[in-house]
Amino acid sequence: MHSVNVIDTVVFHNFKALRNTSLHLSLFNLVIGPNGSGKTSLIQALQQLRTLSQFPLGNDMIHTRSGGPEISFTFSAPYSAVVAQLGCASDLACDFMRVESRDAAAWLKVKSRLATLRSYVLDHNAMAQSSAPVDSTALASNGSNLAAVLAARRRDAPEAFARLEAELLRLLPEFTGIVLDEESDQRVRFSLGIDGAGEPVRAENLSQGVFYLLGLLVLSFDPKPPAVVCIEEIDRGIHPRMLREVRDVLYRLSYPASFGEKREPVQVIATTHSPYMLDQFRDHPDEIVITQKIGHEARFERLSDRADLPELLRDGTLGDMWFSGVLGGVPEER
Amino acid sequence: MKVALLSESPADEAVLRVLVDAILGEPAKITPAGFRARGWPNVLQVLPAVIRHLHFNTDVDTLVVTCDSDDSPVHTEAHEAPQYYHPHCRMCQLRAVFRQTSKRFPTAHGRLKIRRVVGVAVPALEAWLLCGRDSDVSEAAWINGQQAGRLPYTRAELKFRIYQTERPSLPHEIECALRETERHRSDLRRLEYDFPGFAALMKDLKSPAQT
Numbered sequence: 217m218h219s220v221n222v223i224d225t226v227v228f229h230n231f232k233a234l235r236n237t238s239l240h241l242s243l244f245n246l247v248i249g250p251n252g253s254g255k256t257s258l259i260q261a262l263q264q265l266r267t268l269s270q271f272p273l274g275n276d277m278i279h280t281r282s283g284g285p286e287i288s289f290t291f292s293a294p295y296s297a298v299v300a301q302l303g304c305a306s307d308l309a310c311d312f313m314r315v316e317s318r319d320a321a322a323w324l325k326v327k328s329r330l331a332t333l334r335s336y337v338l339d340h341n342a343m344a345q346s347s348a349p350v351d352s353t354a355l356a357s358n359g360s361n362l363a364a365v366l367a368a369r370r371r372d373a374p375e376a377f378a379r380l381e382a383e384l385l386r387l388l389p390e391f392t393g394i395v396l397d398e399e400s401d402q403r404v405r406f407s408l409g410i411d412g413a414g415e416p417v418r419a420e421n422l423s424q425g426v427f428y429l430l431g432l433l434v435l436s437f438d439p440k441p442p443a444v445v446c447i448e449e450i451d452r453g454i455h456p457r458m459l460r461e462v463r464d465v466l467y468r469l470s471y472p473a474s475f476g477e478k479r480e481p482v483q484v485i486a487t488t489h490s491p492y493m494l495d496q497f498r499d500h501p502d503e504i505v506i507t508q509k510i511g512h513e514a515r516f517e518r519l520s521d522r523a524d525l526p527e528l529l530r531d532g533t534l535g536d537m538w539f540s541g542v543l544g545g546v547p548e549e550r
Numbered sequence: 551m552k553v554a555l556l557s558e559s560p561a562d563e564a565v566l567r568v569l570v571d572a573i574l575g576e577p578a579k580i581t582p583a584g585f586r587a588r589g590w591p592n593v594l595q596v597l598p599a600v601i602r603h604l605h606f607n608t609d610v611d612t613l614v615v616t617c618d619s620d621d622s623p624v625h626t627e628a629h630e631a632p633q634y635y636h637p638h639c640r641m642c643q644l645r646a647v648f649r650q651t652s653k654r655f656p657t658a659h660g661r662l663k664i665r666r667v668v669g670v671a672v673p674a675l676e677a678w679l680l681c682g683r684d685s686d687v688s689e690a691a692w693i694n695g696q697q698a699g700r701l702p703y704t705r706a707e708l709k710f711r712i713y714q715t716e717r718p719s720l721p722h723e724i725e726c727a728l729r730e731t732e733r734h735r736s737d738l739r740r741l742e743y744d745f746p747g748f749a750a751l752m753k754d755l756k757s758p759a760q761t
Contacts, residue, residue, distance in 0.1 A: 464719045474715040495588050533588050
């Protein structure tokens with residue numbers, strides 16, 4: 217059976233705080249937990265997989281090591297027979313990869329999908345900068361080429377750009393449109409037209425939340441999105457009442473058919489520290505991953521594995537339950 | 551009548567705006583920004599503050615509150631008996647919050663207290679939306695299912711019947727909800743009959759203000 221997921225499971229052994237744990241990844245995954253509990257490490261592991269998967273396969277050195285960090289990945293059907301194992305010289309550098317697969321063609325297909333994997337920690341200061349038009353194939357990990365990506369999208373995929381712009385204006389009705397200017401140094405700068413005012417608001421004067429929302433929209437309305445997208449702190453800078461919209465923007469990536477899109481679903485791994493964001497997933501606890509940290513060791517749990525979840529939700533919202541500590545995934549106090 | 555709304559989502563609020571107008575038979579003066587709770591039991595948590603705010607800081611005279619019953623006990627005729635209070639019935643709980651919060655309010659802005667209007671959708675607002683379209687869906691069907699230990703449908707199923715997806719976007723949710731609400735606008739009798747949790751809201755809204 218063909219699955220829409222790319223990565224099925226990740227097994228960690230001595231990788232940072234992830235000493236001995238595994239995680240089955242769904243199509244959409246919202247990871248919550250205290251600082252230093254492995255949320256970013258999970259995303260780093262996926263980045264390492266992408267990087268190493270693009271090199272020619274190495275030898276079996278991973279099996280000659282002992283005690284060093286190791287990360288194993290399995291993939292979803294029809295590539296479930298493929299296993300990729302990373303060996304790491306340290307927590308920061310995984311330098312070996314071994315692939316177990318009887319089907320070379322299957323690995324090549326997995327590899328081509330992994331090549332598109334992108335991870336994001338958006339930075340509003342970087343996003344406000346003008347950018348060179350050549351730097352526009354995909355949004356940079358911090359969003360620093362936002363202006364160039366918008367210009368390229370308008371030029372190469374005007375329909376997708378129009379839908380992105382329409383969604384932005386629906387979410388932020390005080391604006392009237394995206395204005396793109398090429399400056400004398402050929403760098404692209406963007407601003408947003410504002411209702412009832414003459415001059416558009418230049419990027420450097422926009423609020424943080426506008427950048428983050430725009431960044432998410434650029435990803436969500438990409439006509440050719442990556443197979444896997446990792447995004448940290450999806451709620452950052454956004455008003456709590458807007459978080460339902462943020463959830464929808466991300467759901468558009470993973471469940472395109474629900475939004476009238478005709479393209480392959482994108483596997484999303486997102487993180488948040490917001491109880492209000494968590495509340496948006498009350499009906500889909502299978503999409504929530506909680507990182508539990510005890511001492512120096514962290515592990516993953518799926519919220520849907522909690523048998524008492526229905527009873528818990530009678531007494532409080534999901535976010536309240538998380539904050540209270542009942543769900544775990546809270547900082548240790550000494 | 552100046553009306554404020556407290557609901558669980560923008561889609562619920564959009565539906566309420568239409569239903570309030572339909573019940574009153576004329577457009578009500580509804581405050582533009584509705585109050586919002588993050589699901590149950592957050593409705594209970596914010597309600598006292600909303601009542602106090604409206605009473606002392608505004609000239610609103612009516613507060614309409616709705617919530618889903620989810621799998622809580624459904625409000626029945628027996629709960630209407632004098633002094634009766636079911637600790638897990640959401641209608642009883644919400645009415646109690648109104649009663650307790652405004653018990654010792656002094657007169658403000660020309661009224662003794664805010665008019666209480668409470669509705670509970672069994673098991674969720676989507677059931678109201680399906681009323682008249684899906685004959686299997688009614689408050690009685692849900693109560694019978696609870697008593698038999700075999701629920702006739704789940705909340706997720708009701709949502710799917712309305713939105714045709716488990717993950718509707720907010721605009722799609724509002725569009726579908728308003729389309730279904732339009733069926734009720736000109737004739738609320740079926741909704742009133744099949745859903746006593748809605749009938750209670752109607753009765754409250756038509757009750758005289760306490761001045």
